[in-house]
Amino acid sequence: MIIGLVTAVAASTCYGVGSVLQAVGSRRSAREERSAEAAGAASTQVTEHGGPSLSSTAKAVVTWEFILGTVLDFVGFLLGALAARLLPLFLSQTVISANLVITALCSIKLLGIRLRRPEWTAIGVVCGGLVLLAVAAGHEGTGTEPAAAHWWLLVISIAVIGGGSLLVRRLGAGGAIMAGLLSGLGFGALGIGVRILNGVNPFDVGQLIADPALYAILVGGLGGMYLHTVALQVGSVNGATAALVVGETVVPGIVGVVWLGDAARPGLAWLGLVGFVLAVVGAVAVARYGEGEGALQVQAQEPTGAAR
Numbered sequence: 001m002i003i004g005l006v007t008a009v010a011a012s013t014c015y016g017v018g019s020v021l022q023a024v025g026s027r028r029s030a031r032e033e034r035s036a037e038a039a040g041a042a043s044t045q046v047t048e049h050g051g052p053s054l055s056s057t058a059k060a061v062v063t064w065e066f067i068l069g070t071v072l073d074f075v076g077f078l079l080g081a082l083a084a085r086l087l088p089l090f091l092s093q094t095v096i097s098a099n100l101v102i103t104a105l106c107s108i109k110l111l112g113i114r115l116r117r118p119e120w121t122a123i124g125v126v127c128g129g130l131v132l133l134a135v136a137a138g139h140e141g142t143g144t145e146p147a148a149a150h151w152w153l154l155v156i157s158i159a160v161i162g163g164g165s166l167l168v169r170r171l172g173a174g175g176a177i178m179a180g181l182l183s184g185l186g187f188g189a190l191g192i193g194v195r196i197l198n199g200v201n202p203f204d205v206g207q208l209i210a211d212p213a214l215y216a217i218l219v220g221g222l223g224g225m226y227l228h229t230v231a232l233q234v235g236s237v238n239g240a241t242a243a244l245v246v247g248e249t250v251v252p253g254i255v256g257v258v259w260l261g262d263a264a265r266p267g268l269a270w271l272g273l274v275g276f277v278l279a280v281v282g283a284v285a286v287a288r289y290g291e292g293e294g295a296l297q298v299q300a301q302e303p304t305g306a307a308r
Helices: 002-038 054-060 064-086 089-096 099-110 117-136 147-174 176-196 205-210 212-234 237-258 269-301
Strands: none
Touching: 002 064, 002 089, 002 099, 002 212, 002 237, 064 089, 064 176, 064 212, 089 117, 089 176, 089 237, 089 269, 099 117, 099 237, 117 269, 147 176, 147 212, 176 212, 176 237, 212 237, 237 269
């Protein structure tokens, strides 16, 4: 349990710092494109709905800040995968989602964001919920699932990432929170896939490659990263990350309890439920306050005299 918690906290730290570095890279890329547009160059930054174009996203991901953030995300993924094997999903995913706090603290230093009292309160509620969850969590379950469940996970992952990408592009500049939520669902599918993956213990390459859960992990991870990038381009880093927390926590937690046998300590199920609800409600509150912050940031970053 202790090793699993330390691993989850380390994954959370990597994800939190990585998110802010990715936001720095995304916004630097956006400023450069706006400057080029102001100088008379053709705009490739936004789609007809006002959201970031594929070209804009591609330019964002090759900035050095974004690349470093992606490396940290990859390290966080490896640590998170280990935590998902060592802890109940409702605990591992919620602790990893505490990267919201790391993101908020780093955004103060690297992005110059000033958090207001309601946001600090909401972040405190998230932390309190995580503490209650850690106290209440028992051992991870050993429930088995039919082979069809692996295929369903892959199909759902493709539907969420594919359909979500189209939806976010249509929502345009107002799709930051939705993009963050869908990216969280993608990362949640990743966590579930890691938990049910065949061929891990004992290690068997043949079983690993033949398991649809492996490809659900790839779809959820890569798709979630793309949608998170879009969310960082058009909205608040804290709001987008908070929405990600909800998607990454709620669904895996329910799946772990209902199908995989995860459970709380005897007599402490109520405490785990309270902690879970507090963590999710706090994250939703941060996302709500973050929407306004994101709009202010976009206005502040627009160069004077830029064409509209």
